[in-house]
Amino acid sequence: MTRPPSDIPAAGVGEVDGQEEALTPAARPPHAAGLSPAVELRGITKRFPGTLANDAVDLTVRRGEIHALMGENGAGKSTLMSVLYGMERPDAGSIRVDGTEVSFGSPSAAMAAGLGMVHQSFKLFDSLTVAENVVYRAEPRRFGLLDRAAARRRVRELGAEHGLVVDPDARVGDLPVGLRQRVEILKLLHRGARTLILDEPTAVLTPAEADALFVVLRSLTARGRTVILVTHKLREVLEGSDNVTVLRDGRVVARLRTADTSGAGIAAAMTGREVELDRVHPPGTPGDVVLDVEGLSTAGVHDVGLSVRAGEIVGIAGVAGNGQSELVETLAGLRPVSAGRVGLRGEDITHASATERRAKGLAYVPEDRHAVGTAPAASVADNLAMGHHRTSLSSRHGLLPPSAVRSHARDLVERFGIKASTPDVPASALSGGNLQKLLIGRELAHGAPLLLVEQPTRGVDIGAIQAIHDELVAYRDAGHAVLLVSAELSEIRGLADRILVMYEGRVTASYDRSDADEATLGLAMAGGAPDTSAANDTPAPDGD
Amino acid sequence: MASALDLARIKGAARSRGAARIKGALRSPVTFSVVAGLVIGALFLVGTGADPLAAYGAVVSGSLGADGIGSTLTTGTSVLGMALALAIPLRAGLINLGGDGQMVLGGIAAAVTGLYSPLPAPLTVVLALLAGVSAGAAYAALAALCENRFGVPLLVSSLLLSYPATSLASYLVRYPLKEPGSSLPQTRRLPEGVALPAFGTSTVTAGLVLVVLAAAAYWFADRRTAIGYEIRMTGLNARFAAYAGVERKGLTLRLVATSGALAGLVGAIGVLSFPYRFLDGSLTAPGYTWTGLTAALLAAAAPLGTVVAAFFFAVLQVGGLSMERTTEVPRELTQVLQAIVIVFLAARLRFPRLRRRKPQQPQEPADPAPTAREPASQGEFA
Numbered sequence: 001m002t003r004p005p006s007d008i009p010a011a012g013v014g015e016v017d018g019q020e021e022a023l024t025p026a027a028r029p030p031h032a033a034g035l036s037p038a039v040e041l042r043g044i045t046k047r048f049p050g051t052l053a054n055d056a057v058d059l060t061v062r063r064g065e066i067h068a069l070m071g072e073n074g075a076g077k078s079t080l081m082s083v084l085y086g087m088e089r090p091d092a093g094s095i096r097v098d099g100t101e102v103s104f105g106s107p108s109a110a111m112a113a114g115l116g117m118v119h120q121s122f123k124l125f126d127s128l129t130v131a132e133n134v135v136y137r138a139e140p141r142r143f144g145l146l147d148r149a150a151a152r153r154r155v156r157e158l159g160a161e162h163g164l165v166v167d168p169d170a171r172v173g174d175l176p177v178g179l180r181q182r183v184e185i186l187k188l189l190h191r192g193a194r195t196l197i198l199d200e201p202t203a204v205l206t207p208a209e210a211d212a213l214f215v216v217l218r219s220l221t222a223r224g225r226t227v228i229l230v231t232h233k234l235r236e237v238l239e240g241s242d243n244v245t246v247l248r249d250g251r252v253v254a255r256l257r258t259a260d261t262s263g264a265g266i267a268a269a270m271t272g273r274e275v276e277l278d279r280v281h282p283p284g285t286p287g288d289v290v291l292d293v294e295g296l297s298t299a300g301v302h303d304v305g306l307s308v309r310a311g312e313i314v315g316i317a318g319v320a321g322n323g324q325s326e327l328v329e330t331l332a333g334l335r336p337v338s339a340g341r342v343g344l345r346g347e348d349i350t351h352a353s354a355t356e357r358r359a360k361g362l363a364y365v366p367e368d369r370h371a372v373g374t375a376p377a378a379s380v381a382d383n384l385a386m387g388h389h390r391t392s393l394s395s396r397h398g399l400l401p402p403s404a405v406r407s408h409a410r411d412l413v414e415r416f417g418i419k420a421s422t423p424d425v426p427a428s429a430l431s432g433g434n435l436q437k438l439l440i441g442r443e444l445a446h447g448a449p450l451l452l453v454e455q456p457t458r459g460v461d462i463g464a465i466q467a468i469h470d471e472l473v474a475y476r477d478a479g480h481a482v483l484l485v486s487a488e489l490s491e492i493r494g495l496a497d498r499i500l501v502m503y504e505g506r507v508t509a510s511y512d513r514s515d516a517d518e519a520t521l522g523l524a525m526a527g528g529a530p531d532t533s534a535a536n537d538t539p540a541p542d543g544d
Numbered sequence: 545m546a547s548a549l550d551l552a553r554i555k556g557a558a559r560s561r562g563a564a565r566i567k568g569a570l571r572s573p574v575t576f577s578v579v580a581g582l583v584i585g586a587l588f589l590v591g592t593g594a595d596p597l598a599a600y601g602a603v604v605s606g607s608l609g610a611d612g613i614g615s616t617l618t619t620g621t622s623v624l625g626m627a628l629a630l631a632i633p634l635r636a637g638l639i640n641l642g643g644d645g646q647m648v649l650g651g652i653a654a655a656v657t658g659l660y661s662p663l664p665a666p667l668t669v670v671l672a673l674l675a676g677v678s679a680g681a682a683y684a685a686l687a688a689l690c691e692n693r694f695g696v697p698l699l700v701s702s703l704l705l706s707y708p709a710t711s712l713a714s715y716l717v718r719y720p721l722k723e724p725g726s727s728l729p730q731t732r733r734l735p736e737g738v739a740l741p742a743f744g745t746s747t748v749t750a751g752l753v754l755v756v757l758a759a760a761a762y763w764f765a766d767r768r769t770a771i772g773y774e775i776r777m778t779g780l781n782a783r784f785a786a787y788a789g790v791e792r793k794g795l796t797l798r799l800v801a802t803s804g805a806l807a808g809l810v811g812a813i814g815v816l817s818f819p820y821r822f823l824d825g826s827l828t829a830p831g832y833t834w835t836g837l838t839a840a841l842l843a844a845a846a847p848l849g850t851v852v853a854a855f856f857f858a859v860l861q862v863g864g865l866s867m868e869r870t871t872e873v874p875r876e877l878t879q880v881l882q883a884i885v886i887v888f889l890a891a892r893l894r895f896p897r898l899r900r901r902k903p904q905q906p907q908e909p910a911d912p913a914p915t916a917r918e919p920a921s922q923g924e925f926a
Contacts, residue, residue, distance in 0.1 A: 334787065355789030366787060375781035386777060386788045394770040401768060 036099030038063040038195045038226035039084065039115075044093035046079050053079040055250040056093070061195070063098075066217055066227045068237040068258070071247035072270055072461040073432050077230050080247070081197055085117050086110040098194070116193025118184045120200050126173030130166050131155045134186045158189050163219050177319075178209035185216065195226040202236055206319045207489070207522035214240040232270075234263040246270055271462050279466075280494045281473045283513065286312040288345075290450050290481035293331070296340035300326035302505045303340070308481040310449065313472065315496025316485045316507075319525050323505035324485045325367055328452050331483070332364045333357045345449060358387060363443040367454035367485075373439045374427045381409035381423035384442050416441030417467060433464030440468055444475055451475060454485045469495060489521055503527045574842060574849070577888030578856075585881045589873060599873045606866020607859040614746040618817075619830070620858035621752045625810035626836025627843075627854040628758055632806070633698075633799040634845040635766065636778040640803045642702030643833035645709030646684050650676035650808025652713045654815045655822035656721070658734040665737030672738070673754075673812050680808020681801045683709060688800035692793040698800065710828060717824045729824035740816045751813035756851075758806060763847035775799065779845070807833075835861065838886055857882065 039061040046054040054076045061067040071077045082088040084095060086104030095102050097113045104110040107117070124133050131151040140150035155168035164182045166175070172183060181201065188196055198217075202210040217227050217240065229241060237244055238258060246254040246269040254269040286309035296304045300323045308314045318324050329335045331342060333354035342350045344360050352360070366372040374383045385393055385405045393408055394400045409423035418437045420430060427435060440456060456472065457465040472495060476482050486492050492499055499516045501509040501524040509524040586596035607616045626643055633640050640646075654676035661668040683705065690701035714729065723732045740749035765772040778785040778795060786792055814827050835857045842856075843849030864878030 332787075333789075353789065353791070354787070355791065358789050364787070371781070372783050372787045375777055375784045378777060378780045382773070382777065385773065386784070389770050389773050398770045399768055400770045400773050405773075 035063050037061060037096070038098060039228070040096040040099075041080070041084065042094045042096075044080060044083055044090045044095075046076075046083055046088060046090050048079075052250050054083065054090070057247070057250070057252055059245055059252070061226055061228055062243075063226050064221050064224055065242040066221055066229060066240055068229045068231060068241035068244045069247070070232060070234075070237060070244055070266060070270060072232065073459060074249075075247040075270070076250040077247055078199070079250075081117070081199065081228070081230055084110070085115060085197065111191060111193065114192065114194040115197065116188030116191065116195070117197040118181065118188065118199065118201060120203060122180050122184055124172045124180060124183060126171070128172060129168065130170050130172060130175070130183050130186075131168035133172050133183055134158075134168075134190050136187070138191050154190060155186060158186050162189065162223070163216055164189075177204045177321075178206070178212065181205070181213065182216070193225075195228065196220065197228045197230065199230045200232070201229065202231070202233060203487075204320060206526045207518065208526050210236060234266055237266065238263055248272060267462055273463075279469070281469065283497050284311045284313060284473075284476045286310065286497065287479065290345055291331070291483060292341075292343035292346075294341045294343075296327070296330065296342060297338050298326060298330045298335055299338070300505050301330060304502075304505075304507050306483075306500060306507060306510075308450065308483050310479050310481050311476060312497045313476050313482040313484055313495050315492035315499045316483070316502055317489060317492045317499055317521055317525060318485075318487070318502035320487050322502045322525075324502050325454065326505070327502070328364070328366075328454050328483070328485055332362065332366075332452055358446070358448070361449040362452065363387075363446040363448035363450070364452040365440055365443050365454060365456060367458070369432075369435055369439050374435060376428035377426055379424050380413070380418070380420045380427055380430070380438065381405050383427045383438060384409045384412050384423070386442065387446065388442075412438075412441045412445055416444075416471070431461075433460040436460050436468065437464060440471060444471060447480075449480055451480060451482045452485075453482060455487060456484070457486075457488065457491060489518055493518070493521075501525055573889065573891075574844075577842075577885050577891075580888050581881045581885040584884050585877060588877065588880065592873075594871060594873050599867050599871050599877070602867040602870045602873075603860065603863030603878065605863075606870070607863035612862055612866060614748055616855075616858050616862045617746075617748045617752055619862050620855055621749070621755050621813060622810050622830070622832045623835050623839065623858045623861070624759065624851060624854040625751075625755045625806055625813065626832040627839035627850050627857075628755070628762055628836075629803045629806035629810070630833075630837045631840035631843065631845040631847070631850045632762060632775075633796075633803045634779070634840050636775045636795060636799055637782060638796060638799060639699050639837075640684060640687070640702045640800055640807075641699055641837075642684060642687050642706040642709075642804070643807045643836065644828050645706030646680040646804040646807035647811040647814075647827055647833065648710050648713040649683050650680040650811030651815045651822050651827050652716060652721075652811075653679035653808070654812035655731050655734070658738045658816065659721075659732060661738075665735065668735075668738050669740065669816060672816060673809065676808040676812025676815070677805045678808070680811065681805035684804020684807070685797060685801040687804075688797045692796060698796065702800070713822070714824050717822055721822070723821070730819075731822045734816070734820045738816070739820055740813065742817070747818055749813065749817045751817060754809065754813065758809070759847060759851050762850075766847050830861070835882070838882060842885065842889060 037060050039059070041057060041059040044054050044057045044059075045052070057076065057080055059069070059080065069077050069080070079088065083090045083093075084104075086106050086109050089105075095104070097115065100113075102109075102113055104113070110117075125136070128136075131148065131154070132146075134155050135146070135151045140147040140154065142150070152168040155166065159165045162185075164186055166179055166182050166186065170179075172180060175183070181204075185196065201213060205213060214236065217229075221227060229237070231237060238261075241258045244254070244256045244258055244261065244266060245252060246256070246266060248270060253272070254266075256266065256269070289307050289309050291306075291308040293304060293306050302323075304323075304327055306314065316324050316327070326335065330337060333349075333352060333356070337350050340350070341348065344357065344362060347360060349357055349360060370376055382405065385400075385408060388408060389400055389405075393404045406423055412418065413420055413423060416437050418430070418441060419434050420438075427438065430438065436456065440453075443451065451472075453472065456468050460468065469491070472482060472484070484492065484496055493513065493516060497513055499511045499513060499521065500507050501511075501521060503525065504527065508527070511520070582600070586600070589596040589599050606612045626647070629643055629646075630640060654672040657672040657675040658668060661671055663671060684702070687698060687702035687705050690696040690705075691698040717731055718729045721731045723730055740751050742749045766776065774785060774790045774795065777788075778790055778792070782792065810832065811827055815822050819826070836854065839853035839857050840850055842853040860878040860881060864875035867873050867877070868875040
């Protein structure tokens with residue numbers, strides 16, 4: 001897999017600011033010439049209270065192409081797709097599908113017109129078989145009953161035609177995520193979808209699975225189907241798409257031919273300024289061991305050993321759901337340990353409570369910032385006080401003066417560049433990136449010797465990603481130990497001094513950052529790597 | 545990245561905060577549901593041929609007029625006490641439905657102490673109050689332990705434990721503690737002097753002062769202490785509080801015990817004021833527990849709001865009686881009003897939650913940023 005030329009400024013970057021000039025005509029795939037576009041949106045405007053989510057957006061998707069729709073969070077991608085798919089009514093504008101003007105009142109109507117959408121969270125019945133899921137609501141019948149044989153046959157036929165091989169009799173709940181996604185695609189094909197909309201399809205896939213997905217998508221377009229790819233991942237857009245439409249603040253800011261553009265060009269269009277992609281930060285200078293884990297087991301985690309030193313970032317790579325969350329939650333004291341030992345600065349904390357661990361020098365940025373990391377209905381000030389409310393902010397008698405909470409909040413808002421109009425607004429009013437800055441700022445402010453960070457930049461805008469990465473590196477350079485869990489390989493490779501790979505609850509590989517190229521890590525993440533004996537002090541677990 | 549918070553804005557915000565708060569209160573669903581309750585109640589009255597203005601006028605004059613205010617404050621003492629008992633755990637998202645049982649045990653404990661204490665009367669009163677508080681707290685703690693140890697939801701354990709407590713009290717005053725020669729299921733009258741001091745000749749006692757002090761303590765703890773902060777955060781997001789190390793079981797035990805203590809206090813106050821004895825059913829029949837729960841829900845357990853709501857319901861309860869006397873409108877109307885207010889409130893409790901949850905689907909990296917709302921894809925294949 002080739003990497004995007006990330007540091008070469010794109011030819012088109014300069015055009016981005018002047019809007020009209022930036023709209024270079026999209027390429028027309030030769031075989032589609034003369035046909036009406038698969039999807040044509042004209043002047044779509046959609047207002048939500050206080051927000052103009054889509055402002056006269058035009059989008060033309062030609063038949064047989066893979067068209068990427070890009071933009072940061074809040075740029076209006078999801079709204080636009082909701083409008084197209086009949087989930088939202090536009091305030092203005094027209095929709096044409098295959099040349100016919102349409103107005104969908106529901107997703108069913110959109111499906112009847114040949115559209116199909118694969119949502120980020122799959123809509124499948126785990127307890128049913130692949131065949132049953134695929135034919136659901138469009139079942140082949142025999143004497144009024146489901147014709148299972150025909151359903152199985154249908155899955156095999158469709159699979160053979162498009163290279164989407166799945167066992168029709170497998171229970172969906174038993175399938176890995178990559179195959180479940182195939183079932184979703186088969187479902188759409190079974191219902192005759194000619195245009196497939198995929199919403200962030202690779203978010204849950206390994207690099208290899210993502211590659212396989214693009215092979216499938218290519219074979220679909222080769223047979224005249226059309227794919228709209230909603231994503232924020234530059235690399236797959238560069239490798240997999242024909243044309244790109246970039247949204248920012250509800251408007252189209254660029255229409256680009258993928259062949260003529262670069263990652264930096266698209267990123268600049270998305271953010272409105274130049275950004276440096278995939279920066280690799282200088283390595284740290286490790287000192288004493290801060291976190292020392294031996295043979296740790298708990299539900300979902302088996303015999304994990306690792307250590308993190310002061311002045312070092314250790315990254316844990318892996319496809320989501322391979323025990324990383326469980327490991328970190330156990331280290332944070334939120335899950336009981338069933339075997340093994342955890343040491344923090346030489347002290348045994350295996351069975352210490354979350355509060356005791358924090359007191360001994362641990363801070364934690366959890367993966368789910370809405371459900372765990374913050375109370376969205378509480379004010380920014382209250383959210384920033386958590387964890388500090390028993391220490392620096394309160395008096396000996398357990399008093400917590402509101403003035404102390406507010407000045408603490410003002411301090412952190414200033415220090416970490418959190419954009420909040422006042423500390424009194426509820427945290428739910430912050431954008432994703434700002435909420436994450438709040439969370440990271442609050443935890444960094446403890447100055448704890450050990451920081452656990454999970455998915456620090458998931459769903460965060462490119463600009464905020466840089467700020468967060470810089471904070472983490474600065475924290476490390478101040479002599480703290482950081483354990484980083486991320487599903488983004490580029491993030492791990494840019495930040496971590498050492499990289500561990502988790503697969504099925506075990507640490508299956510560990511690398512020095514210089515030894516870890518993307519292909520090696522991708523293979524290990526897919527469970528393909530035996531334990532490599534890279535130079536580090538991690539006790540080598542038994543390879544499978 | 546420059547901070548968006550400059551000093552001028554902070555000052556401006558502080559100044560406008562008061563105004564914003566008033567605006568917010570007027571627009572809040574609480575105001576809406578109270579007004580809606582009054583309007584729908586008026587429609588009922590018109591439908592039955594009564595004059596709504598006269599009826600509401602009778603409620604107000606009957607409860608706040610010279611004849612009624614004493615009665616309203618007496619009722620208000622119990623309603624506010626139970627409202628606080630329900631509000632304190634509710635602030636952390638916990639609901640103690642065992643108020644009746646805890647209150648009755650508090651009453652019995654106070655009655656027994658009052659009858660048998662060898663101490664001088666003033667000390668006996670204090671002791672009886674303490675006994676009532678302790679009995680309520682201990683019994684509520686039992687419900688909390690059922691949740692903490694055995695996983696029985698508090699809602700269930702507190703409610704179910706309430707019945708044996710009221711039955712036990714009922715048994716005690718019918719047999720071992722029964723007043724000899726009386727036909728009523730009641731204890732003997734407390735000895736002379738074993739009573740809460742009253743204000744003048746009214747039925748309002750020092751119990752009102754105790755309950756108001758409890759409300760003040762709740763307000764202080766809620767706004768200005770670390771434990772109050774932890775309680776609020778637990779109520780807003782229990783997982784968030786747990787993540788930061790707030791120990792849930794301990795908090796549950798403490799809050800529910802405090803709640804039971806207040807319920808026991810209400811029971812003890814009821815026994816240490818007129819009729820100065822424990823009469824079976826006299827504590828539970830007026831439905832203070834449910835009115836208190838209603839008030840706590842109406843105020844979303846906020847300290848000041850709970851006080852206001854409790855007073856509002858006390859007015860309705862007392863005013864309803866007077867309305868019945870003067871306008872022939874049955875006092876049940878006030879219960880209808882209460883019910884309508886709650887139905888509208890329940891609707892509020894649902895709407896914002898749905899809106900908040902929709903965009904947060906599992907595995908969804910996209911953030912629902914309200915500044916530029918992108919409704920996340922949520923369409924079913926319907």
